[in-house]
Amino acid sequence: MECVLLGTGGMMPMPGRPLTAVAVRTGGAVYLLDCGEGTQVPYKAQHVGMRALRLVAITHLHADHCLGLPGVLMMRSQMEEASPLTIVGPRGIERFTRDVIRDLACRITFRLDFVELEPGERGAGKPLLAYQDELISLRYLPLRHSVFCLGYRLEERMRPGKFSLERARALEIPPGPLYGKLQAGERVTLPGGRVVEPGEVLGPPRRGRHVAFCTDTAPCKNLYHVLRDVDLAFLEGMFLPEHSAEAQAKRHLTVVDSARIAGRSGARETILVHLSPRYDSRQARQVDQVAREVAPNVRRGRECERFEVKLQDR
Numbered sequence: 001m002e003c004v005l006l007g008t009g010g011m012m013p014m015p016g017r018p019l020t021a022v023a024v025r026t027g028g029a030v031y032l033l034d035c036g037e038g039t040q041v042p043y044k045a046q047h048v049g050m051r052a053l054r055l056v057a058i059t060h061l062h063a064d065h066c067l068g069l070p071g072v073l074m075m076r077s078q079m080e081e082a083s084p085l086t087i088v089g090p091r092g093i094e095r096f097t098r099d100v101i102r103d104l105a106c107r108i109t110f111r112l113d114f115v116e117l118e119p120g121e122r123g124a125g126k127p128l129l130a131y132q133d134e135l136i137s138l139r140y141l142p143l144r145h146s147v148f149c150l151g152y153r154l155e156e157r158m159r160p161g162k163f164s165l166e167r168a169r170a171l172e173i174p175p176g177p178l179y180g181k182l183q184a185g186e187r188v189t190l191p192g193g194r195v196v197e198p199g200e201v202l203g204p205p206r207r208g209r210h211v212a213f214c215t216d217t218a219p220c221k222n223l224y225h226v227l228r229d230v231d232l233a234f235l236e237g238m239f240l241p242e243h244s245a246e247a248q249a250k251r252h253l254t255v256v257d258s259a260r261i262a263g264r265s266g267a268r269e270t271i272l273v274h275l276s277p278r279y280d281s282r283q284a285r286q287v288d289q290v291a292r293e294v295a296p297n298v299r300r301g302r303e304c305e306r307f308e309v310k311l312q313d314r
Contacts, residue, residue, distance in 0.1 A: 001026040001156065001209045001309040003232060005301045006042040010215075010238050010274035011064050013038050016281075018303060019064050020273040022213055022234050023048045024154055027135040031055045032072070033152060033213040033234070039068035040075045046304055050076050051083075055131060057138060058089030059215055060149035061096060070100050077109040084111040088130050088138060090148045091116045119148045125225050127153050136208075141226050143217035145251045151217065151226040156208025159311075160185050160198065167201045209309045212267065215274045218251040219261060227265035231309050235262055237272030237287055237300065240279070255290045263295035271301040 002025045007018030019036030023043065030052040032043075043050070053076065058066045066089070076082050087093060094114040101108055115130055117140060127139035130152075139153045163183045173179070173196060178188045185198050212227050215236040227233050237258040239247040247254045253261075255272060262270035272287055279287075287300040 001211070003211060003234075003307040003309060004046050004048055005234070005271065005273070005303070005305045005307070006039060006046065006048075007036070008273045008275055008301045008303055009064075009277060010236070011277050013064075014277050016303065017275070017277070018042050019068070020215060020234075020236075021068070022211075022273075024211055025049070025052070026156060026209070028052060029054045029133075029135055031057070031136065031138070031154060033057050033154070034059055034065045034215070035068040035072055036064040037067040038071070040071040042304055043072065044075065051079055053085060054083075054133065055086045055088065055138065057130070057150075057152050057213075058087065058093055059152065059213070060090055060145060060147050061092055062147065062216065065215070066093070066096065069097055070104065070106060073097075073101070073108050073112075074106055077107060079109075082110040084113055086113045086115060086131060088115040089117065090150060091118055117150060125221070127226055139226075141222040143214060143222055143226075144220040145216045145218070149216050151214040151223060152212065153226050153230065154211045154213070156210070158205040159208055161203030161205055164201050164203065171196055171200065173201070207312075209311060211309060216252065218248065219253065219257055223261055224265045227262060227267050227270075229266040229268075231268050231312065232307055233262060233265075233267040233270040234273050234301070235267075235270050236274035237291065238274050238276050240283065240286060241290060243276075255287050256294055259291040259294035259298040262298050268297065269307075270295070270298040271305075271307070272298065273301050275300070 004023040006021040009017040009019045021039045022033045024031045131138040137155045140150045143149045143151045210230040212230040212233040237255040238252045239254045241256045291298040
C-alpha cells in the first residue's frame with residue numbers, strides 16, 4: 001500500500017501548498033480522500049493513475065474539501081471506457097456534484113454512484129461501514145466541526161493466516177501449485193482424492209493495513225475511535241498553539257491537540273495536514289518541533305510526499 005499526499009493546505013490553495021488530499025493505492029486500485037480545488041493538478045503530476053480511481057470520499061461540504069470534484073471528473077472523462085466511480089460523502093454531495101455537472105455542461109462519460117452519509121448515524125464508538133469492495137472497507141464516524149464532517153478509516157481486507165510448512169508436510173501435500181491455492185484460501189484435492197481445507201495448514205486470519213484521514217474537527221471522542229491503532233494517520237494540525245483560541249472558535253485542532261490525540265489513540269505514525277494559509281514556510285517548520293515535543297511519531301507532511309504502509313505481520 002502506498003499513500004500519496006497531494007497537498008497539505010487548508011482553506012485555499014496557495015503557491016507551493018495545494019489543498020489537503022490523499023490518494024491511497026493498493027491492489028491496483030486508487031482511493032482518493034478529499035478533493036479540494038485543484039486536486040487534479042498534483043494527482044496528474046504524481047502519476048497516481050486516473051484509470052485506477054475507484055472511489056472519492058469527501059469529508060464535508062466546504063469548498064477546500066470538495067470543489068476539486070468537477071476537475072477530477074472532467075479529467076477522468078478524457079479516458080476511453082472509464083469504469084464507474086463511487087463518491088462517498090455527507091448528505092448533499094450528490095446534489096452538489098450533479099448540479100455542477102449540469103450547470104457547467106460537463107460531459108461525464110462514466111457512471112457515478114453515490115453513497116450519502118447521514119448526521120444521525122453515531123456508531124456508538126465503532127466506525128460504520130460506508131463502502132467496501134474486494135480490497136478494502138471504508139468506515140466513518142462524524143467528527144465535531146461547524147458543519148457535518150466525517151472522519152474516514154480505510155481498512156484492507158483480512159489476509160489469510162500464515163502458511164504452515166510443517167502441517168503441509170504432515171498432510172503429505174506435494175509442494176507446488178497446491179500450496180499457493182491453500183494460501184489463497186482455496187480448498188484443494190490431493191492426488192489420492194483427499195480434500196484439504198485451508199484451515200488445516202493456515203494460522204488465524206491476519207489484519208491488513210489501516211489508514212485514517214481526519215480533517216476539520218475539534219477534539220472529540222469519535223476522533224480517537226477513527227484513529228485507534230491505525231498504521232498511518234493523516235490528521236489536521238491547522239493551528240500553532242498560540243492561535244488556540246481561534247482553533248477552538250472555528251472547531252479545529254492545534255498541533256498540540258493533534259499530537260496528543262494521535263499519541264493516545266495508538267496510531268503508529270501520524271502526518272499533520274491542513275495547515276492554515278497564514279503560516280509561511282518558516283512558521284510551517286515550527287509544526288514539526290511542536291508536534292514532536294508531544295509525541296515522537298507525529299510530524300508535518302510535505303507536498304507530494306509518498307508513504308509506504310508496510311504490513312505489520314507478514
